[in-house]
Amino acid sequence: MNVPNRITDRPERQMLEYMLDHTRAELIDTVRGLSETESRRRLVVSRTTSIGLVKHAAFAERKWFQHILGGLPESECDGAMVGEASFEVSDDETVADVIAEFERASDRARAIAADVGLDATRHHPACGTVSLRWIYLLIIQEFARHAGHSDILREQTAATRRT
Template identity: 90%
Template sequence: MPASKRDHRRLLVGSLDPLSSLATPKLGNTATARPFGREHRQPIDRNRELARCLRRETYDMNVPTHITDGPERQMLEYMLDHTRAELIDTVRGLSETESRRRLVPSMTTSIGLVKHAAFAERKWFQHILGGLPESECDGAMVGEASFVVSDNETVADVIAEFERASNRARTIAANIDLDATRGHPAVGTVSLRWIYLLMIQEFARHAGHSDILREQTGATRRT
């Protein structure tokens, strides 16, 4: 992984389909971009940038400075998509063996972190926000056991599972107000805003975990 990419991740204290959830909000004509290490401000066309993101052209979700202001919901969804992208980025290019390598005393692995993130998407968006019974969620609802990846699942399989769960989360949340609340059996009353903030924290934290594991894996390759 290029050093610059790791440096940006550390600076941002963070960790899939970028910006697909931003198709709904009304965007202004311009935004202000402030690249790292530069004093000047450069106006950009926000709608044009969004279109480029959705076409997966040159947008780099690892440096989220293209949209730095805007409505609260737009910024929350933008940063959530950024952390989703960062987490996936930590496992791309790893072999199946490397992705499962245990380099810490716990059962944490790079592929297991992405598997767990897919569970978190289902738990908070399908079950809590959407009100679906756990039996109707489109994947296993197994809590801490969600870190376990079966032998027949590949890195590509787990990434695809996370992407499906993220896409469904966007669909469920799209027409729900940030102030709308739901009940959680342990936490109590939570709003969609709180769920967004929780998921940003969760995925950023796990992307940091996985980034360290990847650096350790890279070190073993060189020895």
């Protein structure tokens, strides 16, 4: 992991924001360079695809930052707000489109969180009271896990190219 000089002793918020941005970039990197066909290839029993993982990450940004933290009704969020369908990518969406959607959602998440303290709390219908700190940690964990999934799919794709 390439960590910028002295990020490890910065204030907590800077470290959390750095790690979140790092996991966002790692997830995007797992689909960059894949063809449209490769990004949609299903190599596991579930319907998980590399492009679908990035699409789902955009949904997670909207759900947690726009809806929960920002208090926007789901109808006013910048895209699909349906959980399981959040992995689905339409035939007319490209890898570049999905990356751009994720980057827009991430930019909006940063803007919403910018003026909120780490200890500020919001209500989530299933989780109860959550703080911005908890949201950061949850999203870092989720994006890191999905980047790992997508890394494995990318390795499997590379192996099928060689055979």
